[in-house]
Amino acid sequence: MVPVSLLQVTPKETVDVKNDPKIKEHVTKSEGIVLEDGIALTTYPEDSKPLGLEWGAAAPEVRGPVVCSRYHDGLSKHNAIGAHSGPYCVYHALAVASNQLDPHHVADYTNSQPAFSIPEQKAWYNNKDIVAMDPMGHLTPFLFDETAKSENVEIRPSISVTKASLQLFELKDAVTNNRLQVDGKIVLNQNGDVAVSKVAVEPVWYLPGVAERFGVSEDKLRKALFQDTNGMYPELITRPDIKVFLPPVGGLTVYIFGDPAYVSDPTKRVALRVHDECNGSDVFGSDICTCRPYLTFGIEEAVKEAQNGGSGVVIYFRKEGRALGEVTKYLVYNARKRGGDTADEYFHRTECIAGVRDMRFQQLMPDILKWLGITKIDRMLSMSNMKHDAIVEQGIPILERVPIPDELIPADSRVEIDAKINAGYFTTGKVMNQEELKAVQGRTWTDVV
């Protein structure tokens, strides 16, 4: 192991990239741009030999591991752009910068293997069905342990699989009020504790497949990712031979109720909620939207499906505020509350600030369903037309759609839900026209302050 003291990198002086003869020489020779202290700003195909990675291949030795680290021999052998851990890669860098982490630390994965098995699916082995996660991400360090040693590269998992039990007020309430029965296996006790199997997934994008999902060329996608992140990932441009990108965005968590093997069994019923993060409501109970009530309703219904002999799946995506982020979200809240918070203006307020009403791009969402082996959804616990259409377009039929019950909708969130229903969200109730939406008014600040 390299002592931490040897790993401290102190640039000798600021490098004038434009005029530095050394750099000019490198650029001319196409050897990549390398700073004096040996940090390569980017690499070029001529200089490196990425480890083989054939997305969609079935045999592990043909498919190969995702290698996305410059450490050890990774600079010349990496076959993916970006960094592991989504947005947390920056904290990893802070730990290295502050000498709290040896960047060459070799992880010991003893006993960290999946807590239950995920049945292999045909969808893992083609390059169309799954393009936004690594189907072998939970097995990578175990499958490719020898490769990591022989090639002297870091090979990290992008999926982990575990078990837990949940304690939620709403589930306790469901038991107390006889909406859920204690069975000792799924609902464990009168407190409403529920057993769950969980899968955490970090995004791993196969760029040709992602581009195809959006109907754009790979070249256009690469340029947009490079330019719109202000040049964070030069290899999107310099390394067209590297087809995999680990973006700095949040991943997802799967919560499975009942026997995980039932999820991919076509003879068993599946109830599904796909939920996008809304911290203000999900965790803190803000009543401006229906997120937490719909999430807990989804969990309760998923538990019921499992207790009836099927399985229930809730998938939680880290796409806060329609993937616009919480800062934008609160700005929109302010604009709504100051501008007259009516349902007819609901989407317009978001568009004024963000330019679009939604950036969640559900096109990539069905990958996780295919990875789990879900071939049909008996009960879809969501009203979103975007989620519905994305799933059906990927060839997974939805047999029943279940809207949030009216009694669970907080008064102040009528603005949101009625606007969404008008815009195409599924409902078994009334669809208001534009004129009627003007009368749906949210609470003003003066009502609460």
Ligand SMILES: [Zn+2]
């Ligand atoms: Zn919300």
